[in-house]
Amino acid sequence: MKTITRLSSTALLAALVSTGWSASAVAQGTPQSITEKHTDVVQVASGFRASKLSGAPVYDRNKDKVGSVDDLIIAPNDQGSFAILSVGGFMGMGKHLVAVPMSHLQISKTQVVMPDVTSESLKAMPEFKYAPD
Secondary structure, eight states: OHHHHHHHHHHHHHHHHHHTTTTHHHHHHHHHOOOOOOOHHHHHHHSSOHHTTTTOEOOOSSSSSEEEEEEEOOOOGGGEEEEEEEEEOOOTTTEEEEEEEEGOOOOSOEEEEETOOOOHHHHHHHOOOOOOO
């Protein structure tokens, strides 16, 4: 049985090679247009990982907690990104989600601050609702 399997494998390989088939030809598929762009590592290193911002508390100018980062919405084509903040509620119950432009957040290594808001002003904002998938 092993001999038949080896002969079948050898015959298949010989047939593929004789027809000009190669692994790279099969793997190529549809051509992609990718433009290389130099990324300044220092600039990237000064940013913040989304995984570290998710769940981070948000403080006002008086260092009072006004909410937490629930999610991030990254807009295509640099149209502006938004932080979805969870305001109010207790242990996930009764929370109010609001969308604020990322530019309104002051992010440092230790905290996220929105100096010009209060818990009440965030709760008064229209509730953010995700679009259905």
